[in-house]
Amino acid sequence: MSSLSSSATPRPAVQPVAIPWRELQPWLLFGAVLALVLLYFVGTEQGVFHLIGGSGVHEFVHDGxxxxxxxCH
Incomplete structure (x- = not known):
């Protein structure tokens, strides 16, 4: 009979790393600007206000x- 004994060594608990606010701010600003641009294209592009002529953007975001x-109609 073979004995397979494993000597498990205890590992230290993983501690979360705090992200400094100054490093997080640019990413949050980028995400907010991106969300507003997407909301503009889905919500108002090809409506009363439009930046791109034609109906391509309208048809692309129609279901959304x-x-x-x-x-939209």
Whole structure:
């Protein structure tokens, strides 16, 4: 009979690393600007205000527009 004994050594607990606020701010600002741009394209592009002519953007975001409750026609 073979004995397989494993000598497990205790590992130290993993401690979370705090992210400094100054390093987090640019990413939060980037995320907020990106969210506002996406909200603009889904919500108002090809409506009263538009930056890109034609109906390509409208057709691309059409289902998302209805899903989020924006009227488009």
């Amino acid at each position: 527009r209805h899903l989020l409750g924006f009227p």
